[in-house]
Amino acid sequence: MKTMKNIFPRAALLFLAFTVLCGILYTGAVTGLAQLLFPHQANGSIIEVNGVKYGSALLGQQYTDDAHMWGRIMQLDVMTYRDENGEALLYAAPSNISPASEEYQALVAERTAKLRASNPQMADTPIPVDLVTSSGSGLDPHISPAAATYQIPRIAAATGRTEAEVAEIVSACSTGKFLGIFGEETVNVLRVNLMLDGILQPA
Structure with missing residues (x-):
């Protein structure tokens, strides 16, 4: 039980960090660059x-x-x-x-x-x-x-x-x-x- 209590906060922190990194920051950066460099293609x-x-x-x-x-x-x-x-x-x-x-x-x-x-x-x-x-x-x-x-x-x-x-x-x-x-x-x-x-x- 003690091991689970130690692992869960770390796992939750990693999950939150990768959600922000991959789901928000990376997506926003790629979308922004696409709109800046290739707006015609990025919009269909x-x-x-x-x-x-x-x-x-x-x-x-x-x-x-x-x-x-x-x-x-x-x-x-x-x-x-x-x-x-x-x-x-x-x-x-x-x-x-x-x-x-x-x-x-x-x-x-x-x-x-x-x-x-x-x-x-x-x-x-x-x-x-x-x-x-x-x-x-x-x-x-x-x-x-x-x-x-x-x-x-x-x-x-x-x-x-x-x-x-x-x-x-x-x-x-x-x-x-x-x-x-x-x-x-x-x-x-x-x-x-x-x-x-x-x-x-x-x-």
């Missing part, structure tokens, strides 16, 4: 123009019309979750469908048919795999340069722009590999579409 990489917020550059948005670039397949659920006011909440997650299943093959076939029908100019071009598959998050904001290039003729025809003009927008929204070796080259779909709408301007 929100794309804002003239006071209007159009979304986060880190979260995909679903576009299905011919005049805009399409992203990856999105797994969206607006039926399951509600907020405190009963309003539907958007929820995204991976489908967890086995790539070997008939259901998955049917989804890929459906997406492939839709892409072929909407991009007849690219009939002889293989469809990039990221246009017929979803990411683990279900809200991937990026596609590959090949997936973006595949859509350029359709977008040009639908918007009245030349393919060179659309390609210039795609280039302005492209990001290379980190340090030239890490990761993959990507194209941000939301930025492309905001530029197609004239909301953002190519740098």
Whole structure:
């Protein structure tokens, strides 16, 4: 019993010290530095123009019309979750469908048919795999340069722009590999579409 009486105050003191150190001081320091050095990224990489917020550059948005670039397949659920006011909440997650299943093959076939029908100019071009598959998050904001290039003729025809003009927008929204070796080259779909709408301007 005496040993427990000696250990408990020390354990409580350590618990309090680490709570303050890790839960308050460290968190506050990291948050403060993030706000000071990287305020845009720390606040969600929100794309804002003239006071209007159009979304986060880190979260995909679903576009299905011919005049805009399409992203990856999105797994969206607006039926399951509600907020405190009963309003539907958007929820995204991976489908967890086995790539070997008939259901998955049917989804890929459906997406492939839709892409072929909407991009007849690219009939002889293989469809990039990221246009017929979803990411683990279900809200991937990026596609590959090949997936973006595949859509350029359709977008040009639908918007009245030349393919060179659309390609210039795609280039302005492209990001290379980190340090030239890490990761993959990507194209941000939301930025492309905001530029197609004239909301953002190519740098």
